[in-house]
Amino acid sequence: MTKKVQKETDITFYIRRYNPEKDDKPHWQKFTVHVEPGMTVLDGLHNIKETQDGTLSLRYSCRMGVCGSCGMLLNGRPSLACNTQILDIAKKVLTVASLPNFDIVKDLVPDLTPLFEKHISIHPHILRGDSGEMLNPTGEFYQSPDELTGYLQFTYCIKCGLCMSACPTIATDPEYLGPQALPQSYRYSKDTRDDGFNQRKKIVGDTHGAFRCHYAGECSNVCPxxxxxxxxxxxxxxxxxxxxxxxxxxxxxxxxxxKPEGVERIPEIPEPPPFTV
Amino acid sequence: MAEHKSYSNKIGLWGWLGGGRWGFERYLYTLHRITGLGMLLYFCLHIFVTSSRVFGLDAWEKWMGTFESPLFMVGEFLVFVAFAFHALNGIRLILIELGFSVGKAEEPVYPYKSSLNVQRPLMVVLMIVAAVLVAAGGYDLFALSH
Structure with missing residues (x-):
């Protein structure tokens, strides 16, 4: 594949600002940034914050698409600011706004509380009837590689909220569990170590559960x-x-x-540390 | 947690209608809802009009005469277009929502492919069938009826 040649240029950033102490509603503010090939939107926002307006608020952490903190609406599409290069999506103008479907705390900082509340509601952990084994394990829960593959894809969620902000169903039904929590309920229900399907189905099979999804597919399109x-x-x-x-x-x-019987432990391999919980 | 003022950024109906850099399936999602609502409206009108028969033959013929105008012919065709799309897309959604044609979970490898890619051949085939139905319906309504 031939690599697209990109040249450094000036890009106009339109940033949707909102200061809860001063503003009743958000407004757009214009900035111009000199952009070089390879610069990410997060780099551009840092440039603005450092050289033009120090009051610009944004949330970020890892800068490499792992933590899921810097989700924003970039040119109308929910994306991570840290793994989106400016020249890949903008020729002259770039619009940056807080993620829709989430309240704005300030400027580009969305309030992700509904995401975490919905995530918690589906019991995102292994549920088993044998609590004695859970608290004082006597061995490992066996799982084959095929069984692992059945849910592994859904464990990579970084809870960035892009899927929920792209979802047209959440736009008109804020109570809908949404494309973050529902896949996690499947992830645990599919896990052979888990036995909590009956507990979760009451939540995910309810009015605002899985059957509100009608496959617009945007969650999968925007998932980083x-x-x-x-x-x-x-x-x-x-x-x-x-x-x-x-x-x-x-x-x-x-x-x-x-523990396997009739075999001796290889002496060079140290014993595991004692349980801490 | 301390209370703080925030701005409600919920986009409501714009979430259905707002275009931009969206995938094709999102437009089908929106169109499915619009055609569904359109047919519901037609269904209500249909019940209203056919119920006119209880007021006698004259009332019935008066209403039927109204629908012979070209405007209503086009409207009738649009109802058929809505039906063809909604029915065929509905078959796609039923299959998908029962877990068919979305594939199995797989290790994500960049550039990511999703279940949207898996169901796309089904979508294309059903949309072609819908287009053929619409063409046949249009031919019947506009060419054969007159």
Whole structure:
């Protein structure tokens, strides 16, 4: 593939500003930034903050698409500012705004509280009936590589909120669990170590649950980690329908593998540290 | 947590209608809703008009005469377009929502491909069928009927 040649140029940034102490509603402010090839939107925003307006507020942390802090609406599309290069999406003008469907705390900082509340509501952890084994494990829960592949894709979620801000269903139904929480419910329901499907189905099969999704597919288009939330939601619906029709296959819980018997530990390998919880 | 003032940034209906750098399936999502609402409106009108028969033959014929104008012919064709699209796209959605044609979970490798890529052949085939239905319906309505 031939690499597109990009030249340094001046780009006009239109940034949607909102200061809760002064403003009743957001307004657009214009900045001009000299952009070189390779500069990310986050670099451009730092340039503005350092040389033009120190009051610009934004949230960021890792600068490499891992932490999910710098989600913004860039030229009308929810994206991470740190892994979007300016010249890839703008020739002369770049619009930067806070993520839609989330309240604005200040300037480019969205209030992601609904995302985390919805995430918590689906019990995003392994649920098992044998609490004794959970608290005092006697071995490992066995899982085959194929079983791992069945949900691994959905574990890469970084909770950046891009999917929820792109979702047209959330736009008109703020109570909808959305493309962040629903794939996580599938991720745990598909996990062979987990036994919490019946507990989660009451939440994800409810009015504002999985069946509100009608596959606009934007969550999968904007996800910066390839999680494909739209796929997980459809697979979750499949489980819910099959369960309702009593056709869902009951799978055995992961067996507990204790220490192997009749073999000696290789002396060079140190013992694991004691449990801390 | 301390209370703070914030600005509600919910976009409401613009979330359905707002274009921009969106994927094709999002337009199908919006069109599916619009055609669904359109057919619901037609259904209400249909019940209203056909119920006129209880007021006698004259009332019935008066209403039927109204619908012979070219404007209503075009309207009738649009209802058929909405039906063809909504039915075929609905089949796609039913299949997808039952977990067919979205593929299995896989390790994401950049550039990412998603379930949208998996279902696209189904979408293309069904949209072609819808287009053929619309063409046949239009031919029947405008060419054969007159």
């Amino acid at each position: 980690k390839g999680v494909d939330p739209a796929r997980a939601i459809q697979l979750m619906k499949r489980q819910l329908v099959w369960d309702y029709l009593k056709l869902r296959r009951r799978r055995a819980k992961s067996p507990i593998l204790g």
